[in-house]
Amino acid sequence: MSSLIAIGAGIAVFGALGAGIGIGIATGKAVEAVARQPEADGKIMKNLILGCALAEATAIYGFVIAIMIIMFLK
Amino acid sequence: MEAVAEHIQEELNVQTVFTIPIFGGIGVAESVVVTWIIMGVLILVSILLTRGFKTRNISKRQAAVELCVTKLLGLVESMLGEEGAQYAGYLTTVLLYIGVANIIGIFGFKSPTKDLNVTLALALMSIVLVQAAAIRAKGVKGWLKGFTQPIAVVTPFNILDLITRPLSLCMRLFGNVLGAFVIMKLIEQVLPVVLPAVFSLYFDLFDGLLQAYVFVFLTSLYIKEAIEE
Numbered sequence: 001m002s003s004l005i006a007i008g009a010g011i012a013v014f015g016a017l018g019a020g021i022g023i024g025i026a027t028g029k030a031v032e033a034v035a036r037q038p039e040a041d042g043k044i045m046k047n048l049i050l051g052c053a054l055a056e057a058t059a060i061y062g063f064v065i066a067i068m069i070i071m072f073l074k
Numbered sequence: 075m076e077a078v079a080e081h082i083q084e085e086l087n088v089q090t091v092f093t094i095p096i097f098g099g100i101g102v103a104e105s106v107v108v109t110w111i112i113m114g115v116l117i118l119v120s121i122l123l124t125r126g127f128k129t130r131n132i133s134k135r136q137a138a139v140e141l142c143v144t145k146l147l148g149l150v151e152s153m154l155g156e157e158g159a160q161y162a163g164y165l166t167t168v169l170l171y172i173g174v175a176n177i178i179g180i181f182g183f184k185s186p187t188k189d190l191n192v193t194l195a196l197a198l199m200s201i202v203l204v205q206a207a208a209i210r211a212k213g214v215k216g217w218l219k220g221f222t223q224p225i226a227v228v229t230p231f232n233i234l235d236l237i238t239r240p241l242s243l244c245m246r247l248f249g250n251v252l253g254a255f256v257i258m259k260l261i262e263q264v265l266p267v268v269l270p271a272v273f274s275l276y277f278d279l280f281d282g283l284l285q286a287y288v289f290v291f292l293t294s295l296y297i298k299e300a301i302e303e
Contacts, residue, residue, distance in 0.1 A: 053288045057242065060249035067256070071083060 009069045015062025022055040082259050086252075088189045105189035112174050112186070146170075153294040157301055161207060161294075168196065169290045176251060176282025180274065187251045190244070197244035200293040201236065208300035220300070243292060250285045254278065 030048040034041055090101040123139050132140075150162045150169065172187060179185045186192045209217045221232045254277035262270050 049284065050288065050291065053284050057246045057249075060253055061245060063253050064245060064249040067252070070079075071086070 005069060005073050008073075009066040012066040012069060013062050015065075016059040019055050019057075019059035022058075023052050026051050026055065082256060085184075085255075085259070086188070088191075103189065103191070104184055105186035105192050108178065108183050108186045109175070109192070111183065112171065112178065116170060116174065150290060150294060153291055153298075155298050155302075157211070158207065158294065158297050161203065161297055164203065165290050165294055168200075168293070169286055172196070172247070172286035172289055173283050176286055177278055179255070179282075180278055185251055185255070187247055188255055190248050193244045193248040194240075196247070196289070197240035200243060200289075200296070201240040204239075204293070204296045204300050205236075207297050211301035239296060243289060247285055247289055250281060254281055 026048060030044050033044050037044075088103045088105055091104050091107050092102055094100040094102060123135065126133075127136050146166050146169070147162050150165045151159045154162055154165070175185055175187045175192075205217070208220060212220065222229050223232075258270060258274060258277055261273050
């Protein structure tokens with residue numbers, strides 16, 4: 001039973017995959033934008049951090065579900 | 075490993091500090107008491123800082139306080155746009171509260187935002203404010219009509235938004251604070267000296283303030299969307 005719970009929690013954390021890809025793409029685009037327009041550095045940085053915080057949420061959801069699986073399925 | 079898991083689980087439980095002996099006993103949770111402490115500190119600081127303000131020949135303290143308040147209000151107002159600027163006061167208060175609540179873990183208190191009930195209450199307050207702002211700006215008829223915009227087919231999704239928006243606001247804040255907390259506890263198990271201080275800078279200070287900002291940003295985005303024609 002406990003090994004099944006561990007596998008379930010592991011699958012739940014797979015949601016982090018999307019967040020990783022999303023933040024990677026966003027950062028890549030931000031670097032491109034800064035290279036093209038170095039003077040807009042501050043604005044781009046602000047939007048990037050905000051976007052990353054939002055994209056991170058999917059990973060956080062997966063993490064919360066994983067924690068809940070471990071805590072409540074014992 | 076068992077001991078660590080048990081320790082974390084014990085920390086996650088929200089304890090009832092005391093019970094008010096009316097209506098069959100109302101339990102007062104730890105997060106409520108910490109919220110009272112935050113409220114007390116914020117009110118005390120505001121009273122102490124704003125004492126003896128003048129219109130002319132202002133002191134350095136007054137100048138600094140006025141600069142901070144103007145910057146904070148300006149930050150929220152720029153997100154709300156011109157029409158929504160009247161809601162900036164409430165959102166700035168929420169920003170201050172969540173910001174302090176997220177970083178109060180540094181001072182040894184249990185962060186109230188680690189309690190799902192607190193974040194759920196904040197999210198519900200946000201969504202009620204959004205709907206109330208829509209009704210105020212467009213009237214009941216316009217508000218109901220807003221659900222069928224842009225085309226009638228999306229009406230179920232618009233109604234679903236009423237549930238998913240507060241849910242995602244609540245879960246995002248809760249999950250971030252909880253995640254930071256669990257990771258900090260695990261790091262403390264690995265090496266209890268220098269390492270936690272370094273990581274605490276990111277997880278407690280940076281991430282805590284960022285999540286407060288994100289919460290207020292999303293709420294103001296919803297308000298802005300709700301009140302525009």
